[in-house]
Amino acid sequence: xxxxxxxxxxxxxxxxxxxxxxxxxxxxxxxxxxxxxxxxxxxxxxxxxxxxxxxxxxxxxxxxxxxxxxxxxxxxxxxxxxxxxxxxxxxxxxxxxxxxxxxxxxxxxxxxxxxxxxxxxxxxxxxxxxxxxxxxxxxxxxxxxxxxxxxxx
Amino acid sequence: xxxxxxxxxxxxxxxxxxxxxxxxxxxxxxxxxxxxxxxxxxxxxxxxxxxxxxxxxxxxxxxxxxxxxxxxxxxxxxxxxxxxxxxxxxxxxxxxxxxxxxxxxxxxxxxxxxxxxxxxxxxxxxxxxxxxxxxxxxxxxxxx
Numbered sequence: 001x002x003x004x005x006x007x008x009x010x011x012x013x014x015x016x017x018x019x020x021x022x023x024x025x026x027x028x029x030x031x032x033x034x035x036x037x038x039x040x041x042x043x044x045x046x047x048x049x050x051x052x053x054x055x056x057x058x059x060x061x062x063x064x065x066x067x068x069x070x071x072x073x074x075x076x077x078x079x080x081x082x083x084x085x086x087x088x089x090x091x092x093x094x095x096x097x098x099x100x101x102x103x104x105x106x107x108x109x110x111x112x113x114x115x116x117x118x119x120x121x122x123x124x125x126x127x128x129x130x131x132x133x134x135x136x137x138x139x140x141x142x143x144x145x146x147x148x149x150x151x152x153x
Numbered sequence: 154x155x156x157x158x159x160x161x162x163x164x165x166x167x168x169x170x171x172x173x174x175x176x177x178x179x180x181x182x183x184x185x186x187x188x189x190x191x192x193x194x195x196x197x198x199x200x201x202x203x204x205x206x207x208x209x210x211x212x213x214x215x216x217x218x219x220x221x222x223x224x225x226x227x228x229x230x231x232x233x234x235x236x237x238x239x240x241x242x243x244x245x246x247x248x249x250x251x252x253x254x255x256x257x258x259x260x261x262x263x264x265x266x267x268x269x270x271x272x273x274x275x276x277x278x279x280x281x282x283x284x285x286x287x288x289x290x291x292x293x294x295x296x297x
Binding site: 074076079080081082083127130131134135137138140141142144145148149 | 251252261262263264265266267268269270271272285286287289290292293296297
């Protein structure tokens with residue numbers, strides 16, 4: 001595996017997806033208050049167009065780092081748990097300052113706690129689904145081994 | 154059983170086609186034997202003595218400190234070849250499980266996954282070693 005090539009590919013894909021997902025989520029979250037392409041507080045701070053550009057670019061940066069960091073899952077020296085924890089730390093270190101800057105958390109402690117709690121839940125689900133996918137594969141291999149070994153006897 | 158030879162000067166490699174009225178256990182065994190045929194014997198070095206290794210007796214082949222070793226149930230031998238070359242030359246029963254190790258699938262007892270997500274393989278001869286997640290699909294392919 002060419003790690004640097006894969007890292008660039010993942011980061012580029014993450015940047016594009018991050019921009020799209022970030023904007024869609026803000027539109028969805030502000031839908032009840034008349035729909036906006038950026039948090040109203042960010043628009044008050046920078047004006048509408050700069051706020052939208054800043055938010056789109058920072059969402060891209062967030063996606064770029066989070067997607068790029070998935071490279072840890074390809075590193076065999078890390079277990080699934082270790083890779084998930086490393087990715088979680090990298091993602092939180094990026095997500096918390098960006099989401100505060102963009103007013104996603106309302107720049108209050110409660111907002112940060114909600115983001116952290118949701119993030120931890122998401123990572124538990126990621127770890128569990130990756131773990132289960134390997135567990136199922138290993139179970140199938142062990143069943144095949146049992147069939148094979150009993151056939152030899 | 155009839156065995157024919159057809160010369161084909163344009164062929165890149167040796168290929169074998171088995172003709173039979175239907176697929177049977179005998180046909181499958183013959184195909185498996187042909188697949189497992191390895192023309193070059195493997196030489197193992199131990200205490201200055203060279204031994205021709207029976208491939209079926211090899212449990213695993215691994216690299217350590219830039220050297221390649223083959224473990225059998227009796228002894229560990231130094232192999233003067235790279236894992237990459239061996240992977241290409243060894244019969245299909247040998248499967249790569251990590252960057253530094255190839256195992257004989259006939260010697261695998263079972264695999265185990267712990268909560269952290271580390272995969273271990275238990276081999277005959279009381280040997281246990283780690284399987285890279287990247288190679289698990291290859292193990293599955295050989296065994297299933």
